Amino acid sequence: MNLPPDASPGYLVNHLARLFGAALQARIKPMGLSIGVFPVMLHLWQKDGLTQSDLVSLVGVEQATMANTLARMERDGLIVRDKDPDDGRLRRVWLTDHARRKHGPATQAAEEQNARVLSGLSDAEKSQLIELLRKTIRTFEGQSDT
Amino acid sequence: MNLPPDASPGYLVNHLARLFGAALQARIKPMGLSIGVFPVMLHLWQKDGLTQSDLVSLVGVEQATMANTLARMERDGLIVRDKDPDDGRLRRVWLTDHARRKHGPATQAAEEQNARVLSGLSDAEKSQLIELLRKTIRTFEGQSDT
DNA sequence: TTCAGTTGTATAGTAAGCTATTTAATGTTA
DNA sequence: TAACATTAAATAGCTTACTATACAACTGAA
Numbered sequence: 001m002n003l004p005p006d007a008s009p010g011y012l013v014n015h016l017a018r019l020f021g022a023a024l025q026a027r028i029k030p031m032g033l034s035i036g037v038f039p040v041m042l043h044l045w046q047k048d049g050l051t052q053s054d055l056v057s058l059v060g061v062e063q064a065t066m067a068n069t070l071a072r073m074e075r076d077g078l079i080v081r082d083k084d085p086d087d088g089r090l091r092r093v094w095l096t097d098h099a100r101r102k103h104g105p106a107t108q109a110a111e112e113q114n115a116r117v118l119s120g121l122s123d124a125e126k127s128q129l130i131e132l133l134r135k136t137i138r139t140f141e142g143q144s145d146t
Numbered sequence: 147m148n149l150p151p152d153a154s155p156g157y158l159v160n161h162l163a164r165l166f167g168a169a170l171q172a173r174i175k176p177m178g179l180s181i182g183v184f185p186v187m188l189h190l191w192q193k194d195g196l197t198q199s200d201l202v203s204l205v206g207v208e209q210a211t212m213a214n215t216l217a218r219m220e221r222d223g224l225i226v227r228d229k230d231p232d233d234g235r236l237r238r239v240w241l242t243d244h245a246r247r248k249h250g251p252a253t254q255a256a257e258e259q260n261a262r263v264l265s266g267l268s269d270a271e272k273s274q275l276i277e278l279l280r281k282t283i284r285t286f287e288g289q290s291d292t
Numbered sequence: 293t294t295c296a297g298t299t300g301t302a303t304a305g306t307a308a309g310c311t312a313t314t315t316a317a318t319g320t321t322a
Numbered sequence: 323t324a325a326c327a328t329t330a331a332a333t334a335g336c337t338t339a340c341t342a343t344a345c346a347a348c349t350g351a352a
Contacts, residue, residue, distance in 0.1 A: 012276065018163075025340090036309085052331060117156070132267065182338050
């Protein structure tokens with residue numbers, strides 16, 4: 001049997017990511033949030049007035065993806081945007097009060113979710129998993145070509 | 147700092163899955179394959195004549211996702227489908243010769259990809275990572291509700 | 293044997309990701 | 323300062339995922 005899917009790290013990671021996404025989605029959807037929006041909110045809760053390109057670097061998606069995500073967030077009343085007076089290319093992103101109020105409940109939901117998913121692992125295994133994921137990502141991103 | 151993204155397993159897994167996907171995509175795109183299609187091909191290379199619902203169970207995506215993936219595969223000449231003579235609801239999926247010829251090169255590319263991604267880890271760490279991912283998935287799927 | 297339920301596929305509509313291209317504003321340099 | 327280059331954001335078009343819904347074909351029970 002070549003490449004049995006359940007032994008391939010690529011398959012496993014993809015599968016787990018979908019499970020994580022679906023579970024988080026289920027928890028935050030009632031609050032009017034979604035997985036695409038969530039990491040953007042995490043950064044904006046810490047500090048808003050950021051530009052699209054700031055968020056692109058922070059979140060690690062492509063510029064076009066962020067442009068669409070921000071458009072949806074604006075449509076849904078999570079953010080407003082205004083032109084920077086000093087540089088007409090920039091549109092700074094501000095949270096609405098409505099979005100600010102979601103901070104507590106949403107991060108709590110995400111933390112509960114993470115805890116629950118890892119509930120089958122011992123504390124040692126949890127930190128091992130996180131460390132191995134980080135290390136793999138570092139290796140990957142260090143390999144500039146391909 | 148609440149939920150620093152680089153310590154959240156959900157974030158890490160999602161990030162790594164995107165890196166994996168992009169890297170595999172880059173390798174198999176020249177062969178006319180893509181990430182959505184790849185797991186389907188893995189099963190069809192082993193045995194074709196399967197139905198859409200067989201593939202849904204094997205691959206673990208929703209039925210509608212599989213319907214679209216198969217439609218693209220048919221469009222791109224990777225598969226043909228015919229009605230089952232004994233049950234008119236079933237459309238059995240068969241690989242084209244063209245698709246069969248991709249078996250060797252494609253699985254080799256995927257294996258190289260997996261090896262490369264894990265190249266920063268020791269052998270022990272590699273099996274640890276795979277085991278932890280499997281265990282987490284098992285925990286997750288065992289929690290039927292939410 | 294007909295009618296109700298189940299099963300297999302397809303379709304509509306949305307989200308979130310990607311690449312490639314375009315447009316507007318700002319910078320730089322000959 | 324006019325021309326060219328760079329940067330920020332938007333847009334077009336594609337893939338892969340999802341939920342919800344529709345419809346056709348088969349199955350089983352009254």
